[in-house]
Amino acid sequence: MDTLQKGWFTEFSPDDLEVINNAASGDSKQLKSDGVEMGGAWPGQAFSLQVDEVLFHEKSKYQDVLVFKSRTYGNVLVLDGIIQCTERDEAAYQEMLAHLPMFAHPNPKRVLIIGGGDGGILREVLKHPSVEHVTMCEIDEMVIDVSKKWLPKMAAEFGNPKLNLFIGDGFEFLKAHKNEFDVVITDSSDPVGPAESLFGKSYYQLLSDALRDGGILSSQAESLWLHLELIAHMVQFTKQIFPTVRYASSVMSTYPSGSMGYLIAAKNERDVTTPARTLTSEEVQKWGLRFYNSSLHSAAFVLPTFVQQALEGKQSS
Amino acid sequence: MDTLQKGWFTEFSPDDLEVINNAASGDSKQLKSDGVEMGGAWPGQAFSLQVDEVLFHEKSKYQDVLVFKSRTYGNVLVLDGIIQCTERDEAAYQEMLAHLPMFAHPNPKRVLIIGGGDGGILREVLKHPSVEHVTMCEIDEMVIDVSKKWLPKMAAEFGNPKLNLFIGDGFEFLKAHKNEFDVVITDSSDPVGPAESLFGKSYYQLLSDALRDGGILSSQAESLWLHLELIAHMVQFTKQIFPTVRYASSVMSTYPSGSMGYLIAAKNERDVTTPARTLTSEEVQKWGLRFYNSSLHSAAFVLPTFVQQALEGKQSS
Numbered sequence: 001m002d003t004l005q006k007g008w009f010t011e012f013s014p015d016d017l018e019v020i021n022n023a024a025s026g027d028s029k030q031l032k033s034d035g036v037e038m039g040g041a042w043p044g045q046a047f048s049l050q051v052d053e054v055l056f057h058e059k060s061k062y063q064d065v066l067v068f069k070s071r072t073y074g075n076v077l078v079l080d081g082i083i084q085c086t087e088r089d090e091a092a093y094q095e096m097l098a099h100l101p102m103f104a105h106p107n108p109k110r111v112l113i114i115g116g117g118d119g120g121i122l123r124e125v126l127k128h129p130s131v132e133h134v135t136m137c138e139i140d141e142m143v144i145d146v147s148k149k150w151l152p153k154m155a156a157e158f159g160n161p162k163l164n165l166f167i168g169d170g171f172e173f174l175k176a177h178k179n180e181f182d183v184v185i186t187d188s189s190d191p192v193g194p195a196e197s198l199f200g201k202s203y204y205q206l207l208s209d210a211l212r213d214g215g216i217l218s219s220q221a222e223s224l225w226l227h228l229e230l231i232a233h234m235v236q237f238t239k240q241i242f243p244t245v246r247y248a249s250s251v252m253s254t255y256p257s258g259s260m261g262y263l264i265a266a267k268n269e270r271d272v273t274t275p276a277r278t279l280t281s282e283e284v285q286k287w288g289l290r291f292y293n294s295s296l297h298s299a300a301f302v303l304p305t306f307v308q309q310a311l312e313g314k315q316s317s
Numbered sequence: 318m319d320t321l322q323k324g325w326f327t328e329f330s331p332d333d334l335e336v337i338n339n340a341a342s343g344d345s346k347q348l349k350s351d352g353v354e355m356g357g358a359w360p361g362q363a364f365s366l367q368v369d370e371v372l373f374h375e376k377s378k379y380q381d382v383l384v385f386k387s388r389t390y391g392n393v394l395v396l397d398g399i400i401q402c403t404e405r406d407e408a409a410y411q412e413m414l415a416h417l418p419m420f421a422h423p424n425p426k427r428v429l430i431i432g433g434g435d436g437g438i439l440r441e442v443l444k445h446p447s448v449e450h451v452t453m454c455e456i457d458e459m460v461i462d463v464s465k466k467w468l469p470k471m472a473a474e475f476g477n478p479k480l481n482l483f484i485g486d487g488f489e490f491l492k493a494h495k496n497e498f499d500v501v502i503t504d505s506s507d508p509v510g511p512a513e514s515l516f517g518k519s520y521y522q523l524l525s526d527a528l529r530d531g532g533i534l535s536s537q538a539e540s541l542w543l544h545l546e547l548i549a550h551m552v553q554f555t556k557q558i559f560p561t562v563r564y565a566s567s568v569m570s571t572y573p574s575g576s577m578g579y580l581i582a583a584k585n586e587r588d589v590t591t592p593a594r595t596l597t598s599e600e601v602q603k604w605g606l607r608f609y610n611s612s613l614h615s616a617a618f619v620l621p622t623f624v625q626q627a628l629e630g631k632q633s634s
Contacts (some may be wrong), residue, residue, distance in 0.1 A: 008363070010365070016367075032387065043367075043388065043389050044366060044387060044388035044389030044390065045364070045365065045366055045367070045369040045389065045390070045571075046325070046365040047362070047364055047365075048327070048362065048363040048364075048365065049361060049362055050333075050360075050361040050362070070361060071361035072360050072362065073361065073362070074360030089542065092621065133495065134417070193434070211433075224568070225406065225568070225570040249568070250621075251541070251542070251568055251574075251575060251576040251621075252575070252628040253542040253574040253575060253576070254362075254574075255575075257570040257571075257575055258568060258569070258570060258572075258574055258576055259568040259570070259575055260405075260574010275553070284622055289622050290619045290621075290622055290623045291622055291623065292621075293621075293622050293623065293625070295619045296619050296620070296621060296622075298616075298619075299615075299619035302612045302613050302615075302616035303607045303609055303613070304567075304568075304607075304609075304610075304613060305601055305607055305609065305610045305613075306408075306607045306608065307608050308610070
């Protein structure tokens with residue numbers, strides 16, 4: 001089934017899309033799992049955006065890459081049928097994933113971004129004057145190329161001299177980098193497709209090894225409405241490696257169920273819920289922060305009761 | 318266009334649905350306004366739920382009333398094509414809209430609910446042992462009837478002896494009730510259709526008159542992603558009537574853009590962001606609270622930067 005129909009793009013859960021496609025092709029086979037609680041799945045629900053114009057649609061070596069101009073959300077990047085960012089609401093995700101670990105750290109100098117091909121995380125990290133070097137490892141060069149062309153406000157810093165850009169697999173990259181970074185940010189797609197290896201315990205062991213003493217990580221960690229079992233599992237195994245592990249969340253309009261989670265872990269015992277450096281309202285404006293502020297930093301870690309209970313024992317309330 | 322197609326229900330913005338219906342009937346007339354920032358509109362985006370079975374579908378005196386069993390969200394109530402609640406995520410909205418004003422008040426005895434026909438707000442209000450009487454004024458009896466039948470966990474307290482139930486218009490009801498209530502909760506649909514009068518300044522003057530000294534109100538106040546202009550307008554005119562006005566928000570999976578806002582106002586100067594009574598984890602569990610807790614009460618008032626800026630001057634940060 002074409003997800004671009006009658007002027008609308010529809011984001012189905014990958015498992016639902018497979019069933020719909022099988023039905024359309026006369027193949028009655030259903031998926032083994034119904035996908036509930038599987039990371040990257042949201043069975044039985046779908047989100048649609050009205051399309052003004054398809055700007056780019058090709059298959060890269062790794063995934064289907066689509067960019068369209070939407071009627072009300074600006075340009076939209078879609079990978080393997082899943083919305084990655086829209087110009088209208090990208091600030092929420094980019095600013096929270098980047099600034100929660102960056103402001104929890106008193107003096108981040110060396111930063112690693114795994115994924116992040118649209119450039120939004122890079123843009124936010126470089127707002128911190130303490131940063132000397134940013135290393136970025138993105139697996140799919142086509143994502144960077146289309147972002148430079150169609151998402152220029154996100155991809156604005158690819159020419160920054162502080163950036164070392166590597167095209168390759170983040171998991172493999174980490175094996176060769178030990179004790180190097182103050183902050184590591186994993187800005188991945190969902191754990192179906194090229195990012196699957198970035199949701200396992202061995203990946204977090206590599207992250208721990210790559211961080212210097214005092215280092216902090218953040219990772220895209222799915223939706224509390226949809227993937228609570230996966231989130232609890234991630235918190236649990238991360239706690240076996242890191243002395244500090246916390247889960248934060250924010251609203252995020254165009255992600256499934258409208259919310260996004262952030263896993264924050266530190267190599268030392270540390271209160272990551274309180275920023276080590278705070279910004280005044282004037283500084284927030286000067287930095288061009290549309291979503292993050294110092295009060296929101298702490299508030300993002302306060303979780304609804306059902307999430308607290310699911311993570312109980314894995315995170316202090 | 319039938320919004321129940323191929324086993325999926327699709328919630329279009331009311332203005333988009335009109336354009337789609339006009340196109341289907343060969344009528345090329347477009348809407349005057351494109352609906353951006355109009356309360357109750359979310360042009361260019363749509364949310365869909367997979368339908369297992371349509372349980373009820375009739376027109377009441379006021380609106381189109383639909384209840385269906387969804388594949389992954391339990392039973393779903395839809396009024397005039399707009400999702401009002403699903404069994405899976407209703408706790409977020411019901412608990413926040415009810416408990417923000419109820420816990421901001423030290424001793425709420427008399428409570429008025431305007432709207433709230435599904436019964437969820439009533440269920441939450443009655444968890445407070447201080448409550449002696451709850452008055453509820455719902456315009457559409459059919460909503461109560463279908464909720465009793467198809468949403469029994471929400472409609473569980475309609476037989477409670479503390480309840481005085483009136484079927485009628487909330488705006489008219491308020492004209493005859495002065496200085497009577499400690500808390501007034503407006504649980505309305507969007508400002509298109511029967512709830513339109515509940516979003517204007519004259520309604521808030523009536524609410525002020527209906528509250529006793531020390532009284533607090535909460536109102537459904539739309540999405541920060543979609544209706545910021547309406548929200549800023551509501552905060553502004555409410556400030557002309559009430560000495561305390563604050564805006565809170567929470568995630569809410571099945572509402573447009575996945576978030577919902579709550580306007581909280583008090584007849585006296587009062588810090589409504591700090592609960593006057595707090596609950597321990599054990600009490601939260603005993604009360605059956607799936608979403609609200611005392612820490613989340615305060616966190617809900619911490620807003621993203623772009624929302625703070627839009628409300629600037631109308632709400633202290």
